[in-house]
Amino acid sequence: MEPRILDGRAVAAQVKAEVAAEVRAYRERYGEPPGLAVILIGDNPASQTYVRNKETACREVGIASAVYHLEAVTPAESVYRLLRQLNERSDIHGILVQLPLPPHLDPQAIIEAIRPEKDVDGFHPLNVGRLATGGPCLVPCTPRGIITLLERSGISIRGKHAVVVGRSNIVGKPAALLLLQRDATVTVCHSRTPDLAIVTRCADILVVAVGRPQMITGEMVKEGAVVVDVGINRVEGKLVGDVDFATVAPRAGAITPVPGGVGPMTVAMLLANTVEAARRLAGSPEAD
């Protein structure tokens, strides 16, 4: 059976068109566009690419973006000073610090220095806590992108057994919480899960966020399962996911490709979060 491809590029384009309309409406109402500040510290090539993609995406939808590119040796106090300024500025509604950081900077402390209302990555403990307890919050972009891709592709989540492989704060844990909120029965696996295949074979929806190229193979997946591959790995100059597409796709009911699956959704959700943050900061009733 031909698997159904969950086309992240197409759904991200829809989301971006909607965000662009929201940006226009926001601009008409408040006289300025939502503003996103991106802080990039050091010269990690992958981070530079991600930041460039975020800038381009902002431009496409009319969000004003400002990139602060700091040297790798920037002292923590200078980063905190910049964050304090950005926290105060009325033209900046979203603040994102591109991870990973150079080793002398404590990522958790830096995330906690971002005003939670402007934390468009959704990593601040206030947003994490609200996500866990079901309050209004900014939801991390990749997990929000996964759910949006499933929902807009007409895949129902309620009552399904969702297995999430990976328990990072950025992807695995928030993805599990979002699936739980939508009434899936959720199992979370990690590096100490003894027999991963026994668990993954039970999944109606399998979300894989590990960072190991093609580790999920066909025999680990139930016939007809929906497979979401979050992984981005570079192997011999080519991008591959955590799922072995060649053996998994023939068994899956639906599957995300890499590239072109979750990646574009992540950027689209950053834009959506920025507009949401701007509306909330402006006290707009449409925000929730």
Ligand code: NDP
């Ligand atoms: P982390 O390295 O933070 O987490 C990886 C998780 O995988 C950990 O929970 C780890 O378990 C688990 N793990 C490692 N080895 C195994 C194993 N053999 N079996 C089962 N679980 C295992 O990664 P991230 O969550 O940040 O990212 C995961 C992948 O997603 C990466 O490839 C990353 O590049 C990609 N990514 C893609 C994005 C996109 O937009 N498409 C956005 C963000 C990430 P333990 O906790 O026990 O160590």
